[in-house]
Structure formats: C-alpha cells, structure tokens
Amino acid sequence: MIATRKDILFFxxxxxxxxxxxxxxxxxxxxxxEQQKLKWDQExxxxxxxxxxxxxxxxxxxxxxxxxxxxxxxxGYSPDMLRKTDPQTDQPYTxxxxxxxxxxxxxxxxxxxKDLASVDDYNYEKYDYQTYRNQFKHPQGTFCFSQKVQDQxxxxxxxxxxxxxxxxxxxxxxxxxxxxxxx
Amino acid sequence: xxxxxxxxxxxxxxxxxxxEQIKNAxxxxxxxxSQINEAFTPSNTMLMPAPPAPHVGMWTGFLYxxxxxxxxxxxxxxxxxxxxxxxxxxxxxKDPYEYFSYYPDxxxxxxxxxxxxxxxxxxxxxxxxxxxxxxxxxxxNLRSRKILIYxxxxxxxxxxxxxxxxxxxxxLQGSANSINAIAHLGVTLLxxxxxxxxxxxxxxxxxxT
Numbered sequence: 001m002i003a004t005r006k007d008i009l010f011f012x013x014x015x016x017x018x019x020x021x022x023x024x025x026x027x028x029x030x031x032x033x034e035q036q037k038l039k040w041d042q043e044x045x046x047x048x049x050x051x052x053x054x055x056x057x058x059x060x061x062x063x064x065x066x067x068x069x070x071x072x073x074x075x076g077y078s079p080d081m082l083r084k085t086d087p088q089t090d091q092p093y094t095x096x097x098x099x100x101x102x103x104x105x106x107x108x109x110x111x112x113x114k115d116l117a118s119v120d121d122y123n124y125e126k127y128d129y130q131t132y133r134n135q136f137k138h139p140q141g142t143f144c145f146s147q148k149v150q151d152q153x154x155x156x157x158x159x160x161x162x163x164x165x166x167x168x169x170x171x172x173x174x175x176x177x178x179x180x181x182x183x
Numbered sequence: 184x185x186x187x188x189x190x191x192x193x194x195x196x197x198x199x200x201x202x203e204q205i206k207n208a209x210x211x212x213x214x215x216x217s218q219i220n221e222a223f224t225p226s227n228t229m230l231m232p233a234p235p236a237p238h239v240g241m242w243t244g245f246l247y248x249x250x251x252x253x254x255x256x257x258x259x260x261x262x263x264x265x266x267x268x269x270x271x272x273x274x275x276x277k278d279p280y281e282y283f284s285y286y287p288d289x290x291x292x293x294x295x296x297x298x299x300x301x302x303x304x305x306x307x308x309x310x311x312x313x314x315x316x317x318x319x320x321x322x323x324n325l326r327s328r329k330i331l332i333y334x335x336x337x338x339x340x341x342x343x344x345x346x347x348x349x350x351x352x353x354x355l356q357g358s359a360n361s362i363n364a365i366a367h368l369g370v371t372l373l374x375x376x377x378x379x380x381x382x383x384x385x386x387x388x389x390x391x392t
Contacts, residue, residue: 021264
C-alpha cells in the first residue's frame with residue numbers, strides 16, 4: 001500500500017502555493033542588502049532629527065549655537081539615544097554654524113528618500129523614522145540640511161491677548177451692614 | 184491443584200490416551216472426582232496468550248501536533264501573501280483617512296520567513312506520518328490525531344463560513360469592491376477549502392478501513 005492520490009495532490013498543492021507565495025513576496029520586498037541600506041539611512045535621519053532637537057535645546061539654554069557637536073548634550077534624552085557618528089562608517093556627522101541662528105548638518109546617504117510617499121510606507125517598526133522623514137528628505141550621497149533654531153520662547157504666532165471688559169448684567173451689591181442682624 | 188495430577192494428565196495425553204481413559208485411571212487410583220474435573224476444566228488448560236493491544240506512543244502524538252501547527256502557520260503565511268497579491272492586482276480605491284498600509288513590508292517578510300521554515304517541517308512530517316500510517320494502520324485511532332483533524336475541520340469550516348458571510352454582508356451594504364472581495368474569497372476558499380477537503384477525505388478513509 002502506498003500514499004493515496006489525494007495525499008499526493010494535497011501535498012503538491014501546498015508546495016506549489018508555497019513556492020508561488022515565496023517567489024511573489026520576494027519580488028515585492030527589497031532584498032536584504034537593500035534593506036540594510038534603507039535601515040542605515042533611516043538611522044541617519046533619526047540621528048539628525050534628534051541632534052536638531054538637542055541643538056535647539058542647547059540654544060534655548062545658552063542663547064547661542066554650539067560650536068561643535070561634541071558639546072551638544074543629550075539633555076532630554078538618555079545618553080545612548082543621541083548618536084553623533086554615522087551608523088555604517090562610524091565617522092562623525094558634519095556640523096557647521098552658518099549664522100548666529102542657523103547651521104548645517106550633513107550626512108552621507110546610500111539611498112534617496114525624496115520620492116517616497118509619506119503614507120504608503122508606514123511601518124510600525126520605524127516609528128522614529130516616521131517622525132523625522134519629512135524634515136529630512138535627502139538624495140543619495142552627501143547632503144547637508146540647513147537648519148535654523150526655533151526659539152519658541154520668543155517667537156509666537158499667536159496674537160497678544162487683550163483684556164475684554166465683560167458687560168455688567170446686574171449691579172453688584174454694596175457691602176452695607178444689615179440693621180436687623182445686630183438685633 | 185496438584186502438580187503431580189497435571190504432570191500425569193500431560194504425560195497421558197502425550198501417549199494419546201483419551202480424557203475418559205485418564206479420568207478412569209485416576210478414579211481407580213483414588214483421586215476424587217472434584218479434583219479430576221477441576222484438572223480437566225478449560226481454565227486450567229494452557230490457552231493461547233492473547234496478542235498485546237497495539238500501542239502508539241506519545242511521540243507519535245507529539246509529531247502529529249507539530250505537523251498540524253506547521254500546517255496552520257504555513258497555510259496562514261500563504262494566505263497573507265495571496266491576499267496581498269489580490270490587493271496589488273485589484274486595488275481598492277484609496278482611502279484618504281487610512282493612515283497606514285495594512286501590508287507593510289514586514290508582514291510579507293514574516294510570511295516568507297514562516298513559509299521557508301514550516302514548509303520543510305510540514306513536508307517531512309507529512310511523509311513520515313503517512314508512512315507510519317500505512318505500516319501501522321491502527322495509528323488512525325490515535326486520539327490526538329483524531330482531535331487535531333476535527334479541530335482543523337471545524338476551524339477551516341468557520342474561516343470559510345465567516346468569509347462568505349462577510350462578503351455577502353459587504354455586498355448587501357454596497358461597500359465592497361465586488362471583484363476584489365470575490366478574489367479574496369477565492370483565496371480563502373482555495374487554501375482553507377483544500378485543507379478542509381483533504382481532512383474530510385481522511386476521516387472518510389479512516390471510517391471505511
């Protein structure tokens with residue numbers, strides 16, 4: 001006695017569906033090599049975003065831009081979350097002060113994210129990247145982002161509130177002693 | 184009972200004496216009828232030992248559990264990829280309020296990884312367990328095997344039933360892209376229906392043999 005025809009057909013069907021599924025899926029997802037490149041660039045964007053926040057914080061505290069990234073502290077972040085070197089090459093990110101309130105920060109990217117849609121590629125695993133990707137759209141190669149500090153203490157777009165006198169609905173009572181209460 | 188009486192009866196039978204001749208000889212020697220009759224009752228004769236009941240160890244049950252787990256993961260992974268394919272070929276109108284894609288890359292990567300791992304396990308166990316079933320047909324009565332087959336039948340039936348009801352419900356509400364919905368239903372019926380059909384035939388085969 002050998003395996004029946006239904007056994008063989010069921011087995012062949014599952015193997016064939018698996019093969020088709022794997023081949024199709026591999027055409028839809030980037031290769032592991034490309035994935036590694038994307039991850040490095042995403043880490044660079046996250047690093048630059050966090051450095052920008054830290055530089056803003058430094059400016060609020062010291063009323064001037066830092067002279068170098070080395071003096072930027074990870075205030076507001078845990079120390080291991082503020083990385084100042086490239087995740088792939090371990091070279092420091094380039095930082096240049098261009099005016100009292102503006103600076104450039106540069107990185108070398110191995111892919112471009114300028115053409116990626118902002119919604120379709122949402123991925124739970126890259127939440128930090130989603131926070132900064134629209135601020136740091138970049139081409140492939142070396143790219144510098146011009147940044148300006150935003151001092152939220154002094155720059156406000158809201159109008160100055162003005163006192164509005166409320167209309168008097170009822171006259172306020174005067175504080176006169178009640179003659180009956182003394183009896 | 185006396186062993187000397189047994190020995191005498193055995194020796195007399197070897198000399199082809201009849202039971203009646205042996206009994207008479209014993210009566211003449213003074214043996215009481217009660218002991219003579221007891222010596223000749225069937226309970227005291229040498230019976231053929233019954234064969235031991237076929238036994239299937241826990242290891243086989245464990246293999247069946249692994250087999251069904253790998254089948255479930257494999258079928259789910261194939262389903263995820265084929266449903267993704269349907270949405271690529273027959274895309275739904277873009278929902279402006281949809282903040283994220285239902286199928287990020289990580290879902291497809293997970294499905295590929297799961298398929299690559301579970302397919303060899305499933306294939307090996309399918310071959311091993313079928314070979315064992317042919318060699319030892321009594322394995323079909325293994326309790327864990329029967330339970331897992333019926334769990335699989337119920338699960339696949341519920342999945343198909345739920346998807347058919349959902350598709351008709353969406354259609355009645357006018358909210359479904361009918362071609363896309365029918366293609367999704369086709370994927371479910373193909374995968375869950377194949378598993379359901381195979382194990383229904385296994386149940387029928389078991390009951391007929």
